[in-house]
Each structure stands twice: as structure tokens, then as C-alpha cells.
Amino acid sequence: MxxxxxxxxxxxxxxxxxxxxxxxxxxxxxxxxxxxxxxxxxxxxxxxxxxxxxxxxxxxxxxxxxxxxxxxxxxxxxxxxxxxxxxxxxxxxxxxxxxxxxxxxxxxxxxxxxxxxxxxxxxxxxxxxxxxxxxxxxLSSCREELILQLNGREFENKKWFGSISPFLEFSKANEDGTFTLVHRTEQARKTSTPVWKEFSVPLRSFCSGDYDRNLKVNAKDFVSSGNHKLFGTFHTTVRKLSEGENNTYHVINEEKQATSNGNPQDSQSLHYINPHAPNQYVRAIQSVADIIEDYDSDKYFPVLGFGARQPPDYTQVSHEFFVNGNPTSPFCYRVQGVIDAYYNCLHRIQLYGPTNFAPIINHVARFAANHRSGDKYFILLMITDGIITDMPMTKEAIVNASNLPLSIIIVGVGNADFNAMEELDGDVIRLSSNGKYAERDIVQFVPFRNFLQGTGDPGSARLRLAKEVLAEVPDQLLSYMKVNNIPPQPSKVQAGALPPDPTMAAY
The missing domain is CATH 2.60.40.150 (C2 domain)
Incomplete structure (x- = not known):
């Protein structure tokens, strides 16, 4: 009709x-x-x-x-x-x-x-x-609402005169990596231990009805001139917010974190270029890559960085760039070439937060997805200070890559709190994301500081680190081959270097 x-x-x-x-x-x-x-x-x-x-x-x-x-x-x-x-x-x-x-x-x-x-x-x-x-x-059809009550403590007051008035801004992640503001609390006037009013928000607006969508929360000090000062940031999801009544988050000033970790001329920096001894980043590279090099056919390694501003304008933070600065040929010859590229890169970039893992993992996973037949196996070594800011996306990237010929080694340097990183290592509890579980455990995480205790011998620390992080790789390789019914294959003639990722041609 x-x-x-x-x-x-x-x-x-x-x-x-x-x-x-x-x-x-x-x-x-x-x-x-x-x-x-x-x-x-x-x-x-x-x-x-x-x-x-x-x-x-x-x-x-x-x-x-x-x-x-x-x-x-x-x-x-x-x-x-x-x-x-x-x-x-x-x-x-x-x-x-x-x-x-x-x-x-x-x-x-x-x-x-x-x-x-x-x-x-x-x-x-x-x-x-x-x-x-x-x-x-x-908006999604979700009709649920989230009721939140938040409070803070130990917000630092750096004002010579007067007090601070903290407030929070919640932003949800978009598909293109940007964030959209979804809620702003009132200012808690003149206090370092704010208690914000309970509020209710519809989930279809707050997180598009997605319990696992990344939420960025900025803590700011209200300034009457409008130039509000950033205390710091933390990331979460609605699922994590819903887990209990006593969730605790550490507010991190990502810019200050990157600065304190950055200047290679500062002896307090983890990237300090010491003419007499390698820093922890270099020692971690040497520990793992010296052994991996023996199993690489052409000795060329693609090296990527994350969390830095690049020339010429230094305005955008990149979470995926080539350390040698050459997008058409991002490969470094042997371990020493990797170290040389790292040192040269420190003089060319500005280290900057936040620290996102997912772009690098997805980059390597794209290569691994093209070599499922067992002719190549990929090992991704990531070295970080441990302050990860895109945990939901990182977990999703690892779970999606768990059926690929790939192992991920994460070495934490410095004295940061690495408790969140332990979740990525699925030795005890299998990693999951959005209700999907990893098909294999492909991540091994260790803090480098554990191998610096009890001995002053840097050579011994390197050997013990290498033994720890590489111990699981043979079993991970065999598990991939067995799951995919790939029998042992005869040695092949040395293959050429992989071409650069075409999606990175703009770098």
C-alpha cells in the first residue's frame, strides 16, 4: 500500500x-x-x-x-x-x-x-x-548510561600565589586516530584533592556504545584567562571503568615525560649519549640483535621509531617513522648500523609523547601477513620506557597478529612502573581484546633493570637479558608452524631485502 x-x-x-x-x-x-x-x-x-x-x-x-x-x-x-x-x-x-x-x-x-x-x-x-x-x-542504538564519581589526590600546585582548581576533559578516539571531546567536569575550586560531582552520560555519546573504545582523560587546572594548564593525561575504556568502584589511574604529563627521557645531552636522560659507555637502549639493542643477526639471511634490519616530532617543522607527533630518515630504504646493515642510525636520529628529532605501540605492531603485522607459508618469521623488538598510552589498541593489534609468523619482544628501560606492560605478556592469562582471545602467546616482556641488579658487569647483564627475552622465541616459532601444518623446509638461497611498506611512502 x-x-x-x-x-x-x-x-x-x-x-x-x-x-x-x-x-x-x-x-x-x-x-x-x-x-x-x-x-x-x-x-x-x-x-x-x-x-x-x-x-x-x-x-x-x-x-x-x-x-x-x-x-x-x-x-x-x-x-x-x-x-x-x-x-x-x-x-x-x-x-x-x-x-x-x-x-x-x-x-x-x-x-x-x-x-x-x-x-x-x-x-x-x-x-x-x-x-x-x-x-x-x-549514534548507536545503545540505551545504556554510565554513572561516574571521580576524585583526585596529590595534584601538584606550582603557583607562587593562589591555589589550583582541577577539572577533567573526556575525549573518545575516532577511527582516524583523532579524539573528540565528550564530557567536561566542573572545576573543583581551590584544592589539590578534588572531588568532582557524580555525573551520568549516555554510552552512545560517551564511547559510541563501544565498551573498548579508547578514552583520553586530560586533567587541567582552571585559569580565569582561559589558558588552562595541563596536569597530565590518562587513558582508559568504559569496560575498565566498569570493572569496580576503586579504579586508580596515574595522571601522566606526556610532554614532560618525553622531555625527561629525551635530551641526549642530559646525563639524566635514558637516551644520554655517553662516550664511555652505551645507554640502556643501546645495550638492549645489542643484547637481542647480536643473537638475532645470526638467523637473518641478509643482515639488513628495518628500524622504526615512535613518539617524536620530525623535521622540518616539528609540529606533528609521529608514532611510526624510519629511524635512518630514508623512507625508500629504511634498512640498517647489521647491529652496528642499527646503533649508528639510532644515535644519528637523536640529533634530528624531538622525542615527544604520547607513547603508542599499536602503529608499529600493525606495521610489522602487515609484512608478516604476506608470509604465512613459513618461508619467513618476524621478530619485533620494541624498547620503551614503559609508559604506554594506547593500551586498548595495542592489545587489539597483538590479538590480531597472534595468528601470524611473528614474535614481539618488549624491553622496558628505566625505572617506570611496568605493571601495565605485564598484561601484554600472556604467560599466565591469555591476552584478549573485544571478546577475542589471542591464538598464540607471541609477546615476551622484561624490564632491563632486573638484569642490572646484583652485578656491575654490563656484559653479564646483556647476556642474561638476551637469554630471558629470546627463550620463548623457538617455541613460538614452532607453535606457528604446527598450528598451520607447515613441515620443516630446506634452506633457501639468500633472499633480497623486503621493500618498504607502501603505506609509509609519505614519510
Whole structure:
């Protein structure tokens, strides 16, 4: 019967931010709010639909208020985003400064997902009004809500005068690796031991209904000028938040962490270039690679780094770059070539947080996936200070790679807390991610400091480290061959070097 077909609708959510807004205040920055206007079907006039919160003293607001609206495919839904500088509590917008507007349709926002456009003011066409960025995401059917109560302790007050007022910002990970703000707590005024109010959030907005989606939480000190200071960051998931009432997280300032671990001229740095003795990174490379080299046919090793800003502009943090700086030939000849490339790289890059493992693991897994017949077996050595910030994605990468000809050796250097890293080593409990269990245990993790105790002989420490981390590799190799019914094969003629990963051609 005509007219009885279901109407194709869905609920979508818009997240709004602006950059480089006009400053219309004299002694402070603008206090922006975004008014979302719509033109109802069949009407010619604009009507207010919803508005965001007002953020004080900023020209680059990230609004936490989510705008939910029903998307109708068969109807052209006109929207207008108007940004104002709020100067008082008067609800009449005519009493506030107009900063700019952007008009579009909901269909364009849905099809673009991320849309950034300039704001305009027809009365000031010669003045730049800044840009507006709108992220539109279809909400899942999840109807669950999460109730959270958080408190903090030992937040450091570095102010000469006055006290701190901490608040938290929650952001969810997007498919492209970026993060979208999903919730902002109130500021806990004048305290180093904040207790934030209990709040409730719908999971379809908070984590897109995905219990294992990575959540980044920034802890900041509220500053009336709008230049809020970052205490640090921690990462979690809704699943982990739901595990119990006493979850504890360590807030880490990723920039400071990378700096303290970075400057190779600083004798306190783990990367310190000592002319008289190798640092822990070099000793770990030598311990493992000296033995692995004997089993490599051509003695060429691709070497990748993660967690650094690169030339020429040093603006973007890379989690996957070639240490020798040559994307067309990322290979280093023998162990000494690896060490030389590492030393040269330290002078060329700026070490920077966060520390993400997943991109490197996925990079090597792409190669291993092309050699399932048993002709090649891959060993990935990762050396880190242990502060991992993408644990959910790393666990997923390892679980997905557990059916490939691959072993992963992780060596922790320095005195960091490595408790979280132990979870990746599935000796006791098989690693799992999103309900899927690893087919094989392919990870071996050891902290280097365990081999520096009780003896001052660096040579002995290297030998004991190598014995520990490589002990499981033969069994891991055999388990892969047995599971895939691959019989022993005769030795082959030396093969050429693997080509660089084509997806990395832009580096």
C-alpha cells in the first residue's frame, strides 16, 4: 500500500568547536556560545533549536555540549550555526556581540562527517571571523548510561600565589586516530584533592556504545584567562571503568615525560649519549640483535621509531617513522648500523609523547601477513620506557597478529612502573581484546633493570637479558608452524631485502 514504507531516519550527534574567533572584549578574550538554528519543514523563518554552553575567555572553544538531532534522508534539513560573545546573563541575543555564522544542511554534515568552514558576518565581510568545525556521528542504538564519581589526590600546585582548581576533559578516539571531546567536569575550586560531582552520560555519546573504545582523560587546572594548564593525561575504556568502584589511574604529563627521557645531552636522560659507555637502549639493542643477526639471511634490519616530532617543522607527533630518515630504504646493515642510525636520529628529532605501540605492531603485522607459508618469521623488538598510552589498541593489534609468523619482544628501560606492560605478556592469562582471545602467546616482556641488579658487569647483564627475552622465541616459532601444518623446509638461497611498506611512502 502506498505511503506505508518506513521513513529512513536516524539520530545523529554534532560536536562543535571553533578556532581563531574575533576578540570583541577589551580586557579579556571573548566568551563564545554557539546557537544552532533550524528551519522547520515548510517554514521560512529560522528558529533556535539548541545551544552549547558558554566558555569563558577563549578564541578557540571546544564545546562539550552535544547537539542531537533526527536525520531524515528524504528531507533537506537546513541548519545555521551562530556564534556569539556572551557579555551578561541577558537571554536576548541582541544584547551580545555577534562573532559569525555558518549555514549548511544536515545532509552535508552527515555525508562529510568532519566539516570545517569559515564563519562569516555580512556586516563585516572584510574581517576574518575564524572557522567552525563540526563532527557529525550517527549514534548507536545503545540505551545504556554510565554513572561516574571521580576524585583526585596529590595534584601538584606550582603557583607562587593562589591555589589550583582541577577539572577533567573526556575525549573518545575516532577511527582516524583523532579524539573528540565528550564530557567536561566542573572545576573543583581551590584544592589539590578534588572531588568532582557524580555525573551520568549516555554510552552512545560517551564511547559510541563501544565498551573498548579508547578514552583520553586530560586533567587541567582552571585559569580565569582561559589558558588552562595541563596536569597530565590518562587513558582508559568504559569496560575498565566498569570493572569496580576503586579504579586508580596515574595522571601522566606526556610532554614532560618525553622531555625527561629525551635530551641526549642530559646525563639524566635514558637516551644520554655517553662516550664511555652505551645507554640502556643501546645495550638492549645489542643484547637481542647480536643473537638475532645470526638467523637473518641478509643482515639488513628495518628500524622504526615512535613518539617524536620530525623535521622540518616539528609540529606533528609521529608514532611510526624510519629511524635512518630514508623512507625508500629504511634498512640498517647489521647491529652496528642499527646503533649508528639510532644515535644519528637523536640529533634530528624531538622525542615527544604520547607513547603508542599499536602503529608499529600493525606495521610489522602487515609484512608478516604476506608470509604465512613459513618461508619467513618476524621478530619485533620494541624498547620503551614503559609508559604506554594506547593500551586498548595495542592489545587489539597483538590479538590480531597472534595468528601470524611473528614474535614481539618488549624491553622496558628505566625505572617506570611496568605493571601495565605485564598484561601484554600472556604467560599466565591469555591476552584478549573485544571478546577475542589471542591464538598464540607471541609477546615476551622484561624490564632491563632486573638484569642490572646484583652485578656491575654490563656484559653479564646483556647476556642474561638476551637469554630471558629470546627463550620463548623457538617455541613460538614452532607453535606457528604446527598450528598451520607447515613441515620443516630446506634452506633457501639468500633472499633480497623486503621493500618498504607502501603505506609509509609519505614519510
Amino acid at each position: 502506498a505511503g506505508t514504507a518506513g521513513v529512513p531516519t536516524s539520530l545523529v550527534e554534532m560536536t562543535i568547536s571553533c578556532r581563531s574567533l574575533r576578540d570583541t572584549d577589551v580586557f579579556s578574550k571573548s566568551d563564545p556560545v554557539c546557537i544552532i538554528m533550524h528551519r522547520p519543514f515548510g517554514a521560512n523563518k529560522w528558529a533556535e533549536y539548541k545551544r552549547t554552553e558558554c566558555i569563558s575567555n577563549t578564541l578557540n572553544p571546544d564545546f562539550a555540549t552535544k547537539i542531537m538531532i533526527t536525520y531524515n534522508f528524504e528531507v533537506q534539513q537546513h541548519l545555521k550555526f551562530c556564534v556569539y560573545d556572551i557579555d551578561s546573563k541577558n537571554p536576548n541575543l541582541d544584547n551580545h556581540d555577534f562573532l559569525g555564522e555558518f549555514e549548511t544542511t544536515l545532509g552535508q554534515l552527515v555525508s562529510s562527517r568532519v566539516l570545517e568552514r569559515p564563519l562569516t558576518d555580512k556586516n563585516c565581510s572584510y574581517i576574518s571571523c575564524g572557522n567552525i568545525r563540526i563532527i557529525t556521528e550517527e
